[in-house]
Amino acid sequence: MHVAIPLYPRFTALDAVGPYTVLAFAPGFTVTFVAGQAGPVPDDHGTLRIAATASYADLPAPDVIVVPGGSGTFDALADEALVAWIRQAHEHTRWTTSVCSGSLLLGAAGLLDGLPATSHWAVLDELKKYGAEPVSERVVTSGKIVTGAGVSAGIDMALTLLGQASGEETARSVQLMIEYDPQPPFDSGSAKTASQAMMERALSLLP
Amino acid sequence: MHVAIPLYPRFTALDAVGPYTVLAFAPGFTVTFVAGQAGPVPDDHGTLRIAATASYADLPAPDVIVVPGGSGTFDALADEALVAWIRQAHEHTRWTTSVCSGSLLLGAAGLLDGLPATSHWAVLDELKKYGAEPVSERVVTSGKIVTGAGVSAGIDMALTLLGQASGEETARSVQLMIEYDPQPPFDSGSAKTASQAMMERALSLLP
Numbered sequence: 001m002h003v004a005i006p007l008y009p010r011f012t013a014l015d016a017v018g019p020y021t022v023l024a025f026a027p028g029f030t031v032t033f034v035a036g037q038a039g040p041v042p043d044d045h046g047t048l049r050i051a052a053t054a055s056y057a058d059l060p061a062p063d064v065i066v067v068p069g070g071s072g073t074f075d076a077l078a079d080e081a082l083v084a085w086i087r088q089a090h091e092h093t094r095w096t097t098s099v100c101s102g103s104l105l106l107g108a109a110g111l112l113d114g115l116p117a118t119s120h121w122a123v124l125d126e127l128k129k130y131g132a133e134p135v136s137e138r139v140v141t142s143g144k145i146v147t148g149a150g151v152s153a154g155i156d157m158a159l160t161l162l163g164q165a166s167g168e169e170t171a172r173s174v175q176l177m178i179e180y181d182p183q184p185p186f187d188s189g190s191a192k193t194a195s196q197a198m199m200e201r202a203l204s205l206l207p
Numbered sequence: 208m209h210v211a212i213p214l215y216p217r218f219t220a221l222d223a224v225g226p227y228t229v230l231a232f233a234p235g236f237t238v239t240f241v242a243g244q245a246g247p248v249p250d251d252h253g254t255l256r257i258a259a260t261a262s263y264a265d266l267p268a269p270d271v272i273v274v275p276g277g278s279g280t281f282d283a284l285a286d287e288a289l290v291a292w293i294r295q296a297h298e299h300t301r302w303t304t305s306v307c308s309g310s311l312l313l314g315a316a317g318l319l320d321g322l323p324a325t326s327h328w329a330v331l332d333e334l335k336k337y338g339a340e341p342v343s344e345r346v347v348t349s350g351k352i353v354t355g356a357g358v359s360a361g362i363d364m365a366l367t368l369l370g371q372a373s374g375e376e377t378a379r380s381v382q383l384m385i386e387y388d389p390q391p392p393f394d395s396g397s398a399k400t401a402s403q404a405m406m407e408r409a410l411s412l413l414p
Contacts, residue, residue: 012228013224013227013228014224014225014227014228014385017220017221017224017255018221020220020221020255021219021220021221021358024220024252024254024255025252025412025414026412027412030254031252031254031255032254033254033255040247040256040258045231045232045238047231047237047238047239047240047260048224048227048231048238048240048257048258049247049257049258049260050255050256050257050258051247051255051256051257051258053254053256100386120386121386138388138390139390139392149386149388150384150385150386151228151384151385151386151387152362152385152386152387152388152389153386153388155359155389155391156389156390156391156392159391159392159393160392163392163393168393169405169408171392171393171395172393172395172405173395173405173408173409173411173412174409174412175391175393175395175396176395176396176397176398176401176405176406176408176409177357177358177409177410177412177413178221178357178358178359178396179307179327179328179356179357179358179359179360179396179397179398180358180359180389180391180395180396181345181356181359181360181391181396181397182359182362182363182387182389182391182396183345183346183363184362184363184366184382184387184388184389185346185363185366185367185370185378186366186370186375186378186379186382188378188379188380188382188383188387189382189383189385189386189387189388189389190383190386190388191383191386194383198376198379198380198383199383201376201380201383202380202381202383202384203384204380205232205233205234205380205381205384206384207232
């Protein structure tokens with residue numbers, strides 16, 4: 001199963017690396033980072049660079065795509081090469097997935113019209129612009145399209161996908177390998193229970 | 208607060224990028240990836256490369272170090288430049304931390320003698336070689352040394368650290384930004400409850 005993860009300037013690193021780690025450990029999966037052209041792509045903080053090793057043209061028909069989000073998503077919506085690649089790749093994929101604001105890119109590619117989808121809580125309503133029905137859930141599956149909520153939700157999204165792709169036992173073995181037995185020291189990860197002040201404080205962290 | 212994350216060949220990407228994402232979003236924190244020399248460093252699957260932007264010599268006295276683990280840890284134990292940098296940096300740090308098998312590198316640097324520490328479940332007992340007391344917990348704090356369990360535990364470790372460094376409200380705001388409200392689709396992340404067969408299956412995934 002060939003997985004392609006497109007990188008664009010100011011993506012959020014964990015959006016890409018969470019699903020990458022889950023799927024790269026899965027038997028029979030290969031993951032390739034792609035971009036407009038091969039080379040290092042800077043993240044939203046500008047301090048991390050992950051190398052894309054292929055261009056969109058090099059990889060027109062992967063089995064799975066995982067589109068990350070980030071502060072750069074809004075600029076990326078105008079990146080016609082990226083949006084066209086998503087649209088075209090989707091015709092061939094077994095699964096088309098996103099993390100965080102990456103779902104807006106699926107929307108811009110015309111893939112979410114009339115479908116339920118999720119995104120980072122801060123941009124969830126933006127999905128309506130693309131005809132999608134915003135759903136405040138961790139992972140939303142709609143046929144072969146699987147969208148995840150913000151940043152860290154990519155890990156849950158990828159384990160859900162892997163369970164569907166390779167069966168529960170394989171997904172469980174990857175979960176044990178990456179010791180995904182989360183124990184957040186605080187209960188503060190959901191916008192459903194956050195105060196307005198905390199949401200504003202969180203948004204102020206955006207680079 | 209200047210955070211340095213050393214990268215070495217065959218590190219596990221999420222070990223580094225989990226804590227990176229938490230700390231890079233925190234106000235007043237800057238994170239730099241370092242290595243023997245600046246340049247891209249390949250992870251354990253060989254398919255992801257993160258660029259180190261500084262050498263160990265460039266960054267002798269960061270405020271925080273986060274040492275990742277990975278399949279490459281055992282080779283890295285013989286990397287004298289890395290181990291010497293950890294030992295020397297520790298003299299100046301406010302916090303010295305690790306994720307997964309990265310704690311073995313803290314041990315090799317002589318920092319864990321007589322102290323409780325954790326690691327990935329598969330190598331936890333190896334800590335005894337360095338005089339440490341292996342503890343099967345998600346995050347273990349011993350003075351200024353904070354060790355995390357396997358791979359994904361780096362997110363919990365970094366939030367714990369951030370709570371200590373900048374206060375709970377800041378850590379909570381970062382947690383909300385990265386929507387860390389984990390909902391694993393399976394209950395399979397802990398070696399404490401895994402069957403022997405599942406542990407063997409998980410270990411077979413090691414690249």
